[in-house]
Amino acid sequence: MSIDRLHPFLCAVVLLVSLALSPLSRGALTIEIVGSGATQFPIAVVSFRAEEGLAQPLSRIVAADLQRSGLFRLVDAGGMNPVPHEPAQLNYEQWRARGADAVVIGSVSRLPDGRYDVRFRLMDSVKQTQLAGYVYYARADNLRLVAHKIADLIYEKLTGEAGVFATRITYIVERGKRFELQVADADGYNSQTVLASNEPIISPAWSPDGLQIAYVSFEQKKPIVYVQSLVTGQRRAVARHWGSNSAPAWSPDGKRLAVVLTKDGGSQIYLVNSADGGNVTRLTYTTAIDTEPNFSPDGRHLLFTSDRSGGPQIYRMPVTGGHAERLTFEGTYNVTPRYSPDGKSFTFIQRSGTQFNVAVQDFATRQLQVLTDGGVDESPTFAPNGKLILYATGTRGRGVLSAVSSDGRIKQRLTADAGDVREPAWGPLQK
């Protein structure tokens, strides 16, 4: 694995919105990892100076993120005297002797305004150079996010791919008669309830900017599509037509939603404005079921599920409608297509006997790979770097979220402390 030397400082813009946190559920999901990458990068993450007083030591969050990816092997970072926090304190020979090709060091200090100054460096112990260094300023309740951003930077420097530790996921939790739409960090921590209802909620979908979620709620005794702002909590019905309204999917520019309406008879695919539900444009004209639309990353095509040939299969059509090309031919039940972020492949669910497995298919080669086995899997969703696919699995009433690497090598299981968790959707990279 090559180590690129890149700018130690990056510039990013993060929203500076000061909004009081509502009383929120803080139930954590815990993660189990099965399998590992073909090669694992050996790295040591040293405790940061003055992090012991924090609720969650940052170095441990960073280390857990890296380990969870399956692409890193954590080298024991304890027992060094002094504990290095600055490059000058690093004895590279000792770290190399421990087998660590890279060492992460850092420190935390409290600023006069109450925020924290967190700085870290990623050091190459072989070349004895700095690969990355960065300073963050954050309130105490954003320190986990800082740790995830540090892990993202390390991941990016050492693998060449964008990290997704600082991203968020959404999913539905059912507890008895209560349904909750929740948002959590990608590691399952910091879960917050976006909507609570005593009627079902399904099909949450992130807006491309990560600030809104579209979903289907049954609270008015029929399925209606809403869009809700995560910032203000305000929401609006964007598809509330005669009959059923469901399966929202965002266009890459965030202006349009593909939805499934039955107002003209049968389940058919339409486009509506995401702002107000206006400019309703019908895309499919069949007597079959056409559902589960999903936009290509370039916004030019839609994948969808249709049973126009008998059983449900995956099709692709231009976003303007017109000819639809059938893409799946193996098996009698292929559903829930979702594009990969690079648009070169798609993931979906394939039934095999009584099992429902996560599969990926390449557009160019049409090669199909089944990534999971032995379960009842649903709702696959790509991480924004394309490296992982999050999905729901398990028996009804005790559903859990799992993730599999897009090559099938690494599997993670996120288990909730209570309830039935399902319908995951992975949010976009945070700019």
Next chain:
Amino acid sequence: MKRLLLSVLMVGLIAACGTTPKEKEGAAVEDRKPSGEAVDRPGVKPAESQPLQDKPYAGGPLKDPSNILSKRSVYFEFDSNIVKDEYKPMVSAHARYLQQNGGAKMRIEGNADERGSREYNLALGQRRADAVRQMMQLLGARSVQIETVSFGEEKPRGLGHDEASWAENRRADIVYQGE
């Protein structure tokens, strides 16, 4: 106002970032004025949904247990939306009621068993509800009197994970307005 404030902050941040010179490779963190990143993700503000209040039952033949109109459920075979013969007298009776009571309106709620995709199952439930509606319209009910919707697999009556529960959930229910 909040949006405006947000925009101003964003513009300020972008401007600040744009003028921040990139650090040279390997330079020490402390060598410069702190030019790092302010990390401040807002919390999520929740909304509460507003469930409809159940209205009191309408009286009359629709409630009378000895009247066929009190029967409301049509059951379907696996992967089928064909209304079986045993349900045709009941569907006909409801169609007649709609024909004779021009102001009456109903909702037919389709359901599906839990196996497979939730959205595809929503569409299967819709297809079942539509099949019942089509039969009623052929028998004289007007289309404006019947709204068909689907609950898919989301509101199961049978709570088990076996064929008995699945059969119970492959169903369309008739609900009159006001019930």
